[in-house]
Amino acid sequence: MREHIKNSDNGRKPEWLRKKLNFGAQKEMDQLLNDVGIHTICQEAKCPNISECFSKKNATFLILGRICTRRCSYCNVETGKPGSVNKDEIEQVTTSVKALGLKYVVITSPARDDLKDGGAQQFYEVTQNILKELPDTKVELLIPDFQGDMNSLKIAAQSGAVVLGHNMETVPSLYKIRKAANYKRSLQVLRKLKTLAPKNAKTKSAIMVGLGETEEEVVQVMKDLRDVGCDYLSIGQYLAPSNEFTKVKEYVKPSQFNRYKDIALELGFEYVHSSPYTRSSYLAHEYVGE
Template sequence: MRETIKNSDKGRKPQWLRKKLHFGAQKEMDQLLNNVGIHTICQEAKCPNISECFSKKNATFLILGNICTRRCSYCNVATGKPFEVNKEEIEQVTKSVRLLGLKYVVITSPARDDLKDGGAKQFYEVTQNILKELPNTKVELLIPDFQGSLDSLKLVANSGAIVLGHNMEMVPSLYKIRKAANYKRSLQVLKKLKTLASNNAKTKSAIMAGLGETEREMIKVFKDLREVGCDYLSIGQYLAPSNEFQKVVEYVRPSQFEKYKQIALDLGFEYVHSSPYTRSSYLAHEYVGK
């Protein structure tokens, strides 16, 4: 039996979602990143893990600006007309990685449907610059779908990143929430990344729970991901950034996340992180360090 707690009108979170915060460490990291002029998805998406990760000097860098061309009702990243591509951020990201002494870096971006390549060239150049300047650092990419462009996927697949991620986000029956996205296209993105990577890079995806999906629907997504060769999976609780966003339908118990983890592992995923606070980039180094 699936174990959940229905969300109340007051939106009170259950005990397992009351996380200890580290405000001092977060303030220090915020200042450092602001001085360099770099955004993180941790800040833009109001990630609940931000103070924990910043206290450990872990961050997921957001390239190509902080404005998305899509308007998904679950995501806190601002929507509008993005600025021109900033070539200076190629060096800015590398500088931030060096200052923080990071050995594992995650790079992501908002959707940039205004660009012909969706921003793939910037992903490639940022990754190449990190690997050139800091050869002991490993890079993971978390990309948008690039509207399925094969040329764009070829570019990021051969960037030198050891993990290539693209998030399914939710079950297909809820894709009306995920504006301008297509479930089958996202599966094909992961399939193409797997076949195009020249360095045998691992592929990774993530899905949220608590939006009203059924257990059967979740398991179907797991199976679909395995059919396209996806290696790693993250499963976490959806939490609305504010009352203006898609409402939480239910709070899924930790025991259900454990059940999802075991099902996914039995299906053949190499590594699965599944818990209420799991996000695709949370403890990302653990997937390859297992």
């Protein structure tokens, strides 16, 4: 039996979604990143885990600017016309990784449909620079779909990243919230990454729940992901950044997240994070045993 509670109009979240924030740790991390001039998706997307991750000096770096070319109705990243590619951020990210003493780094970007390669070369160069200057550090990439372009996917797949991620985000019946995205194309992105990357590289995806999907739909997404060889999976509660975004339809109980995890592991995923506060990059190092 699926366990959930409907969202109410009083704005109150259930007790398991009332995370305490450590603003001191967040302020310290914000200052360090601002000094270098680099952004994180943690800040731009208003991630609820930001205090916890920043207190542990974990961060997901946002390259290729802060402006996305797509307007997804669940995402807080600003939409508009992006600027030119900043080659300085290749060194800026590495400088930040050094300053924070990170051994595991996640790199992501907004969708850059304005670029011929979707930004793939920048992903490659950022990753290569980190690995060159910090050979003991591992890199995970969380990429947009690059509009399915094979050459762009090949560039990212051969960057040296140990994990290559692309998020499905939701079930097919709700894909209208993902502007300019396509469910089948996203599956093919993960399939291509698996075939183009070195054999020891892993692929990863993430989905949100609480948007009105059924358990059967979630399980079907899991099966589809396994069919394209996806190794790792993250499942978390969707939380609207503000009233301007797609509304939360339900708060899924922790017991249901545990059920989803059990099902995913039975289907063959190597590692699964499934909890209300799970996000695609939350505790990312644990997937590879770091």
